[in-house]
Amino acid sequence: MRLAQRIAIAIALAAAAVPAAADSSRLDAIVAASVIRVGTTGDYKPYTFLDKAGDRSGFDVEMARALGEALGVQVAFVPTTWPNLAHDLQSGAFDIAMGGVSITPERQAIGVFSDPYLRDGKTPIARCADRSKYQTLSDIDRPGVRVIVNPGGTNERFDRARLHQAEIVVQPDNASIFDTLAAGGADVMITDASETRLQQTLHPGTLCAIHPETPFEVAQKAYWMPPDPALEAAVDRWLRKMKDTGALEALETKWLP
Structure with a gap:
């Protein structure tokens, strides 16, 4: 499938995942829409990158798919850029940023991070x-x-x-x-x-x-989300399971030399 087609599908799925209502969590909206929108730049090996055919690969691409499977939802990759990452997170363009994102005070001021998964x-x-x-x-x-x-x-x-x-x-x-x-x-x-x-x-x-x-x-790398206690807790539970089962270590061995 070409890159343009993949982007179109991601945008269509993103439109389905409307922001959570005031009396529900973002996690509720993700489950209701059966899709989690993952913001990723696609330009940062070994975490997220596009090949010539437009296929997305990398450590955090596989982690995103594992998260979607754990939540029982599809994964829609939403293209973003490093200069626009914070704006896109605040505007609700995606539910979680994954792709070698480092924890910084500036980012913590506008969103929440999962437990760290890598020291860098x-x-x-x-x-x-x-x-x-x-x-x-x-x-x-x-x-x-x-x-x-x-x-x-x-x-x-x-x-x-x-x-x-x-x-x-x-x-x-x-x-x-x-x-x-x-x-x-x-x-x-x-x-x-x-x-x-x-x-x-x-x-x-x-x-x-x-x-x-x-x-x-x-620095430490983690997954960045808009403030939502339910989603943050779900991501941390999944990440702990990935560590406990050895799945995280297996992906690190594959992607992180």
């Missing part, structure tokens, strides 16, 4: 020949160093807060950002350690993750 953190990745040059933030934050970043997410927020002399190069197409880095279009990227490990395997001998075991700062 910001660390550099560069061409292997240059990895010794970019070990510390001081190494990176120098005039003439080009730091590439995708807009609107925690990567850009980290760079803007920590880098004052390096050139920040914003590339909207997150899906091709590592190809740009490998080709010399930038010198380094600072992103989640899990992503640097994967991209190192996808660009063997060209890109190298730099100390992913000791990131510059630690």
